[in-house]
Amino acid sequence: MLVLGLETSCDETAAAILKDGDTLLSNIINDQIDIHSEYGGIVPELAGRSHNERVHRVIKESLQKADLQLRDIDLIAVTMGPGLIGSLLVGLNTAKGLSYGLRKPMIGVNHLEGHILAIYLQKKVKFPFIALVVSGGHTELYRVSGFGQYKLLGRTRDDAAGESFDKVGKMLGLPYPGGPAIEKLARNGNGNSHKFPRAHLEKGSLDFSFSGLKTSVRTFLNHRQQDSTITVTDEDISAGFQDAVLEVLVAKLIMACKREKLSRIVVTGGVASNGALREAVKKEAQCWGFESFFPDPIFCTDNAAMIACAGYYKFVRDPSSSSLFKELDAKASLSIE
Ligand code: KG4
Ligand code: ZN
Numbered sequence: 134m135l136v137l138g139l140e141t142s143c144d145e146t147a148a149a150i151l152k153d154g155d156t157l158l159s160n161i162i163n164d165q166i167d168i169h170s171e172y173g174g175i176v177p178e179l180a181g182r183s184h185n186e187r188v189h190r191v192i193k194e195s196l197q198k199a200d201l202q203l204r205d206i207d208l209i210a211v212t213m214g215p216g217l218i219g220s221l222l223v224g225l226n227t228a229k230g231l232s233y234g235l236r237k238p239m240i241g242v243n244h245l246e247g248h249i250l251a252i253y254l255q256k257k258v259k260f261p262f263i264a265l266v267v268s269g270g271h272t273e274l275y276r277v278s279g280f281g282q283y284k285l286l287g288r289t290r291d292d293a294a295g296e297s298f299d300k301v302g303k304m305l306g307l308p309y310p311g312g313p314a315i316e317k318l319a320r321n322g323n324g325n326s327h328k329f330p331r332a333h334l335e336k337g338s339l340d341f342s343f344s345g346l347k348t349s350v351r352t353f354l355n356h357r358q359q360d361s362t363i364t365v366t367d368e369d370i371s372a373g374f375q376d377a378v379l380e381v382l383v384a385k386l387i388m389a390c391k392r393e394k395l396s397r398i399v400v401t402g403g404v405a406s407n408g409a410l411r412e413a414v415k416k417e418a419q420c421w422g423f424e425s426f427f428p429d430p431i432f433c434t435d436n437a438a439m440i441a442c443a444g445y446y447k448f449v450r451d452p453s454s455s456s457l458f459k460e461l462d463a464k465a466s467l468s469i470e
Contacts, residue, residue, distance in 0.1 A: 136448075137195070137206045137231075138441025139188070141224030142216025142244045143270065144168075144175050146187040147437035148195035150206070154445040157254060158199035160431070160438045161191050170309040174299060181219030188227050195437075206237060208455060210444020213241035214464030215270070221463035229461070238455035242443045243469045248401045249277060250446060251428040251439035258399055258426050263389045267382060267410075268402030268435075269295035269310070272341050274389045275469075277399070280446045283469045286389050287339025294378055295404045297343040301350050301374050305367050315371045316407050322368030324376035327353060331381050339385050339392075346377050379413050386414065390423055398425040406430035
């Protein structure tokens with residue numbers, strides 16, 4: 134079975150072709166960093182327009198790479214939410230056009246389910262497990278009991294972890310997106326030169342909060358500007374900030390495992406491509422006798438292979454969840470529970 138995945142929920146225009154749920158024939162990702170970097174963040178209007186310009190080229194490339202024609206595709210899986218509405222609509226309407234023209238079924242996929250099931254492109258992790266989805270728009274902990282069975286255990290109350298990386302990156306004058314740039318600087322910094330606060334919230338809470346940490350970085354930067362005796366470097370600040378984010382993510386992940394009595398962990402989403410986070414989770418998980426799994430970085434950041442994968446499993450479970458072109462709506466907010 135050949136599934137064409139389409140992803141346009143944020144600022145990546147992506148198409149991928151997946152055979153029988155596990156053989157990835159192509160995975161084309163066209164990011165829009167060139168467009169948004171000038172503004173230091175995503176401009177929704179520009180994102181939507183750019184998806185429109187790029188989506189057909191990206192689909193064509195995915196077919197060429199897989200050495201296939203459009204008529205060979207059996208199912209079109211497309212992100213229907215959550216995300217930027219103008220961006221989602223481009224992918225969804227493209228899928229509807231293809232579905233109508235080809236008379237092939239299409240299926241709507243939740244972007245978060247895509248992130249969680251990205252691991253299935255590489256490893257069929259046994260259910261149940263704890264999933265931490267940590268990206269530019271989401272920081273959420275789920276108990277995953279099976280395909281389509283997700284229970285939300287905790288989420289950010291303000292900024293997503295990736296968003297805080299991007300905002301701190303902007304404060305430090307780093308290129309967008311801030312996450313990879315901060316990770317790089319942090320390698321040469323000392324996180325203890327200045328210790329930033331950790332928001333653990335009320336005792337036992339599995340929720341997150343990163344806006345206080347972001348403010349704390351801004352306050353410290355202002356302070357440093359006015360006091361020439363402070364020798365803390367941008368590298369040190371990056372390391373200190375990253376340590377503060379990672380410490381809370383790891384602590385809550387372990388707390389969630391203990392509370393749910395589960396010993397398998399999947400960490401996914403753009404921030405999961407951070408090497409220091411991967412190392413910290415692996416180390417702590419090992420201490421507790423838990424197993425941890427991470428999709429390769431290319432499957433952590435937004436991509437269409439994960440959408441094809443989630444669409445495939447949704448279809449196999451329930452073919453009636455697919456339809457010909459007309460019934461799906463894009464949803465800016467969409468829960469997976
Ligand atoms: O999953 P993703 O591509 O898009 C969303 O669904 O949001 O995640 C993008 C986010 C951005 O905030 C970016 O800064 C962050 O993931 N990110 C990282 C790293 N690579 C990407 N954050 C920290 N370290 C990284 N290496
Ligand atoms: Zn994402």
